[in-house]
Amino acid sequence: MSVAGVPRPPVTRFTLPNGLGVVLAPIPASPTASVWVWYRVGSKNERPGITGASHWVEHMLFEGSPRYAKGEMDRAVVSVGGELNAFTDTDFTAYLTTVPREHLDVPLDIESDRMTRALISDEEVARERTVIHSEREGAENWPEFRVEEELYQLAFRVHPYRWDALGRREDIERMSAAELREYYRRFYGTRNAILVVAGGFEPSRTAVRIRERFSALPAGGDDVKVGEVEPPARGERRSELTGPGTTPHLEMGWRAPALDDPATPATMIVDAILGGETRPFAAGSGWGRAAEHPSARLYRALVDSGLAVRATSDWRPRVYPGLFTIHAQAAAGVRLDRLERAIDAVLERLGRSGPTVSELNDVRAKIRRGALLAYEGASRTAFRLGYFSVVRSPEYEGRLFRALLRVKANEVRERARSLFVDEARAVVRFEPLDGRPE
């Protein structure tokens, strides 16, 4: 079956009286069933002092609920050969479990038990604090993380996008179990959740099982809309970092539209022309940042020319206006000023002349063909349906796909002109303290 050119399995959707959204995508031949619960809760719902709360709650939802003592969720899933995990973003948190199809009841039972009744005990919060610290420390070992965290902090002064989903070190140190429980009770509820099941199952029987388990949960979940509006930037903002590393990094960010903004399709094409990415319609894994895009403009101007060892652009689909970023890592011996001038020249040229006909045709073909295999496998299907459901709706994928294919060259040129304004830009430069070339 094809929905607006993106082939995907047929989908059944319904909402329980308590507000829980349900999306079912049966794939009869699939040997697995993948269950994802998406909450519209992410670091956007935090405030200074409790940054990282969504991520910490994510950890705590594995640490016990009324029917599953600590460790029993893991054992219940892993002992039947399943996998479970979770991740936290600025806009949402997702919990995923994939099991052999005959064990579908296991994740359904777990998710219904922890959706509103996770224990989050003082003792477990205290123990998990160092684990969270350790996760952040692992990220801090990479300059790329430090640079990006600094960039968002620099570009945003009001909106919660200014902190990373891992949270600030000081807040992780200070946050109490009571604050975490309050955050969980406030936002984690049926009204803010979407349950997606994809894979080998019979939909009507599965719908009955879902109603049995989830209907009794009380309706809950405070409004997750973010009230803070980031005022326009008035002037360029710059920051310089130093630390352990190999060669210098440069990351620039410009205010970019939210996912449902009419300017989004053209922004995504700008990203594809500059950096080569066509997420979420990329071939392969379909979401992660691909290693290299040799035909993209930044790669050709910076990596081919010997100025950089890698160069990418990135626009992440977000519920609120975020950033369009360009990241480049200098080749040994190349100074950041030179790299910055080269990036400016690439952006100026796109804003002046727009993409070529063949570039635009290539990007369209890449999107069209990349979408072809986007739904291979139960886990990937549940991921895509859940993602689009939590940020907009499953139908939004088709609308976005069609809109992307309609973007014209002059729209890309105009978008580049309005996007890459120096006064609205944030720039982070990172110089390594060691590892300098001899």
Added chain:
Amino acid sequence: MTGARDPLQVKYSEATNGLRIARQTSPPGAASISATYVGPAGWGFDPPSRGGLARLVNQLVTSAAGRHDRIALARLLDRAGATLTRQCAPESAEVTIWGPADEGELLLRLLADVVLRPRFDAEDVARVRRQALERQLRELTQPAARADRELMESLFPVGHPYRSTGTGDRRSLARIRPEDLTAFHRGHYVGSEGLLVVTAPAGHREIERIVRREFSEISDASPPVLDFPHASLPRAAEHRVELRGHSQVEIRLGGSSIPRSAPEYPAAFLANEVLGGRPLLSRLFQRVRERGGLAYHATSELEAMRFGGYWAAQAGTGPDRWSKVVPMLRSELRRLDSAEVPGRELDAIRESAIGEIPLSLESTAEAHELAIELAYHRLPEDYLIRWPARLREVPPGEVREAAAVALDGARASLILVGPLNGR
């Protein structure tokens, strides 16, 4: 699911130039094709003064080929909705193409092109050298990369193919000339000891015909042989590398181990799963993270290659916690050696490993990974089908004996890299 259309079943054949072919059916409903060439082209074959050569060639092979320069090749792949990826290891190097099955013929032709006719354009060589230099720096300054490198150097003697991580050093890279690249390619991307694995939804007879046609020009030259020095393996050692300014210390505790073909491999596999290989259930995860709250990751791996292997327990933790984590790793290794794994624990690990097989069959790409492993190690065509029964046959006593050989904690080297004395 049984029979020829079972993705767990692999079919072998051989082309006239010695190239082995392995075919596998995609999981039901999958519409993509994956094809991988595996050649005796890993960094274990790097000449002593040309460290980094195998990785350079592997990267360049996927850059440009035949009449397609780098940009033309990238555009062709994009328009087909395909990806071309590479992987280099001590014994072998791989090139994989993935994309829509209805483009199968084009993709197999492109794979043959890059494997047989890489261009080694001067500007590509220069670019790949720059990237290799940065990778070298990263191995010196980034704690995880440095710890992996230090571990290999502490486990294997000079000249051993597994000792290096394949990046070479500044001087060895500078010595590599264009003719070294072409000579390495000519001698190592060959049919003999080479392998072509294809996973596709259907049309296997046609696929085999295309593969034989497109790879008919692959060299049938005698395969190179890895040179293993006679020197004995180094003694257990402790190596500390202070890297200031970082947040986390990387810990590696490991030793040399058995090859994949060793009879005790299934028991050793289970021993490693018990120790730290099985996510969430393993002893290291439970002790270090769940009970101790000391690290985000605490795992172990058993890397059993064709001619030998290594194992490593690993964790990353803060500068104030690594001294608590190291004794935990050591004590879990001792526990594995000093007592049999209780039946209930072993059964849970075993059934988890068996139960996850369907999860490996969600997509063509995932099933393909299994087929590559099977074919590379020359395991029987129905090995995956018989694997669950083989695992269920392993008694606790065998797991303990295998752990003593394959995960020998008494002879383990300890590597600590990062801000050991604080940030």
